[in-house]
Amino acid sequence: MLTPTRDAAQDAATAPPRQSRRVGFNQRLGRWDVKFSPYLYISPFFILFLITGLFPIVFTAYVSMHSWNLLFGQGEFVGLKNYTDVFAQPHFWTSLRNTFSIFVLSSVPQVITAIVLAAFLDQNLRSKTFWRMGVLLPYVVAPVAVGMIFGRLFADKSGLINAGLEAIGLPAVQWHVDVLASHIAIASMVNFRWTGYNTLIFLAAMQAVPRELYEAAIIDGANRMRQFFSVTIPQIRATIIFVVITATIGGLQIFDEPRVYDATGLGGASKQWLTTTLYLYDVGWGNQKNLGRAAAVAWLLFLIIVVIGFLNFAATRRIATGGSGVPSRRARRAAERAAANRRAS
Amino acid sequence: MSSVPTVAQTAGPRAARSAARKSSRRAKVGGYDRRPRWLTYTVLGFAVFIGLAPLYYTIVIGSSDPISIAQDALPQFLPDSTLFHNFSLVIHSEAFSFWKAFANSVIISVVTSTSVVLFSTLAGFSFAKLRFRGRGALLVFVIATMAVPTQLGVVPMYILMTDLHWIGKLQAVIVPGLVTAFGVFWMTQYLEEALPYELIEAARMDGASMIRTFWSIALPAARPAAAMLALFTFVAQWVNFFWPSIVLSSENPTLPLTIRLLQANYFVDYSLVLAGVFLMTIPLLVLFLFTGRHLVAGIMAGAVKG
Numbered sequence: 106m107l108t109p110t111r112d113a114a115q116d117a118a119t120a121p122p123r124q125s126r127r128v129g130f131n132q133r134l135g136r137w138d139v140k141f142s143p144y145l146y147i148s149p150f151f152i153l154f155l156i157t158g159l160f161p162i163v164f165t166a167y168v169s170m171h172s173w174n175l176l177f178g179q180g181e182f183v184g185l186k187n188y189t190d191v192f193a194q195p196h197f198w199t200s201l202r203n204t205f206s207i208f209v210l211s212s213v214p215q216v217i218t219a220i221v222l223a224a225f226l227d228q229n230l231r232s233k234t235f236w237r238m239g240v241l242l243p244y245v246v247a248p249v250a251v252g253m254i255f256g257r258l259f260a261d262k263s264g265l266i267n268a269g270l271e272a273i274g275l276p277a278v279q280w281h282v283d284v285l286a287s288h289i290a291i292a293s294m295v296n297f298r299w300t301g302y303n304t305l306i307f308l309a310a311m312q313a314v315p316r317e318l319y320e321a322a323i324i325d326g327a328n329r330m331r332q333f334f335s336v337t338i339p340q341i342r343a344t345i346i347f348v349v350i351t352a353t354i355g356g357l358q359i360f361d362e363p364r365v366y367d368a369t370g371l372g373g374a375s376k377q378w379l380t381t382t383l384y385l386y387d388v389g390w391g392n393q394k395n396l397g398r399a400a401a402v403a404w405l406l407f408l409i410i411v412v413i414g415f416l417n418f419a420a421t422r423r424i425a426t427g428g429s430g431v432p433s434r435r436a437r438r439a440a441e442r443a444a445a446n447r448r449a450s
Numbered sequence: 451m452s453s454v455p456t457v458a459q460t461a462g463p464r465a466a467r468s469a470a471r472k473s474s475r476r477a478k479v480g481g482y483d484r485r486p487r488w489l490t491y492t493v494l495g496f497a498v499f500i501g502l503a504p505l506y507y508t509i510v511i512g513s514s515d516p517i518s519i520a521q522d523a524l525p526q527f528l529p530d531s532t533l534f535h536n537f538s539l540v541i542h543s544e545a546f547s548f549w550k551a552f553a554n555s556v557i558i559s560v561v562t563s564t565s566v567v568l569f570s571t572l573a574g575f576s577f578a579k580l581r582f583r584g585r586g587a588l589l590v591f592v593i594a595t596m597a598v599p600t601q602l603g604v605v606p607m608y609i610l611m612t613d614l615h616w617i618g619k620l621q622a623v624i625v626p627g628l629v630t631a632f633g634v635f636w637m638t639q640y641l642e643e644a645l646p647y648e649l650i651e652a653a654r655m656d657g658a659s660m661i662r663t664f665w666s667i668a669l670p671a672a673r674p675a676a677a678m679l680a681l682f683t684f685v686a687q688w689v690n691f692f693w694p695s696i697v698l699s700s701e702n703p704t705l706p707l708t709i710r711l712l713q714a715n716y717f718v719d720y721s722l723v724l725a726g727v728f729l730m731t732i733p734l735l736v737l738f739l740f741t742g743r744h745l746v747a748g749i750m751a752g753a754v755k756g
């Protein structure tokens with residue numbers, strides 16, 4: 106592979122340095138061009154990202170330690186009072202419970218379904234593109250739209266799901282009253298939109314698995330099931346971790362679907378499906394109009410996401426490695442090296 | 451197969467992997483590459499059905515009226531022309547201006563996807579092909595920030611927008627969407643492989659300035675990845691709800707916000723609400739029809755690299 110140093114070598118060849126003072130403005134301009142252009146080209150991203158991405162996250166901590174009203178602006182420094190206020194509000198704890206519950210109900214079935222679907226897609230199918238586009242279709246439906254559609258499907262009275270349940274002799278479920286039922290309904294919206302997307306990610310990972318491994322497994326007498334658990338799953342481990350981390354970051358911030366699950370958008374009569382981001386919105390822009398407290402909620406949620414992200418990272422590493430039985434330490438190290446290489450490249 | 455190690459030495463491990471993949475695909479060893487049987491198609495067919503059914507349900511309910519919905523969970527099996535009547539009721543609704551919301555969504559999505567593509571390609575070109583001090587550290591920074599939930603910076607962002615007097619204006623949504631860390635990472639990855647150093651050198655030899663090299667060499671080379679990035683950004687902005695619902699008002703909404711307005715104003719008539727929901731989904735469905743295969747390819751390419 107060629108190295109970037111060539112650029113400099115070529116410059117040196119065409120422009121012998123310090124020949125005379127009259128070397129000329131053009132050449133100096135050329136050298137500045139080479140030297141400063143890289144910084145110039147990355148600067149729009151960094152400047153905009155620092156202002157609209159990084160600064161707000163950090164400044165959230167500052168706002169959270171002040172009394173700060175939506176209408177009257179910044180007040181005095183209050184230390185950790187906003188945090189203790191938030192901890193004292195039962196709705197905050199309810200929102201955490203709901204967020205975790207919805208997150209688990211959406212991410213676990215979603216990842217499993219996506220892996221299974223990907224295994225079905227990872228075959229010598231007829232009209233591959235059709236099937237791939239078919240599973241991706243829900244991705245282009247906006248989460249709010251999904252929320253409205255499913256909110257109606259899961260209506261307590263004359264909803265299609267309840268009608269179906271009654272048709273097969275089961276009792277109707279109070280989807281907008283019962284806590285767990287409302288979580289299942291909202292999780293199904295998330296699953297609807299994201300399962301296909303993740304299926305394609307897993308499919309790509311499966312296609313990158315060297316076919317020799319399957320050949321070897323077949324020779325060893327492994328059936329399709331055994332190949333799936335002993336070859337496919339361990340081989341796509343890095344991708345499983347990636348998907349779980351992304352699902353964590355997105356899933357714990359869920360807002361759109363619970364916001365439109367009913368017409369009032371406040372998480373239900375007894376906050377059955379009030380999520381933490383919905384609570385954050387309500388604290389800041391809803392009833393309390395308290396930006397300081399909202400910042401405290403945002404900062405807490407940020408920390409929770411980081412912690413859960415790391416826990417998930419550790420957990421998926423173990424589960425995905427454990428899938429192939431207990432590999433020898435050497436095999437495990439080799440796999441880790443390979444994963445590290447893949448990440449690095 | 452013997453050629454693989456050589457490839458690994460000369461062109462790096464990734465080329466070796468892809469060479470191995472190709473040669474194994476040619477090998478078609480017993481069993482793995484045979485056509486799958488009906489079970490596979492049944493499962494996949496069911497998955498596609500699950501994806502389509504809620505949309506079909508939407509147009510069926512959208513073709514109905516509040517009285518029959520109240521009586522029957524599925525008042526009819528087929529959509530009919532009432533759907534278009536309900537569409538026109540939504541378009542002429544007094545709760546919001548549909549065309550204004552539509553125009554706002556188009557403006558926001560087009561401006562942000564253009565800007566994300568331009569700035570990401572610019573930065574990606576620099577990271578992938580230019581040499582400068584701090585390059586490695588800055589690239590690691592970009593990758594690390596991809597995992598930061600920036601949505602949680604809403605409070606300071608709102609304060610900033612208030613100070614700028616941008617509340618209720620489109621730039622409050624556009625400006626934070628002008629760049630993404632993902633875009634920079636994506637274009638860097640692509641240009642590293644797709645743009646040979648020889649091309650850059652040739653352009654430089656011919657006396658092209660850096661920006662000229664970018665414009666005439668890097669940008670055309672980046673086109674396939676840039677198109678995918680534009681698509682993803684477009685979709686993400688079109689469906690964006692949380693931040694717009696904080697900074698925009700019902701006088702100047704985007705389409706997702708009008709869905710919420712529909713619900714708040716017409717919650718007694720779900721035929722109208724779901725007709726509106728479908729109406730607002732149509733543009734992305736059309737986009738998907740024409741560019742769906744690129745979205746598929748983009749997701750799959752991103753997965754292998756990410």
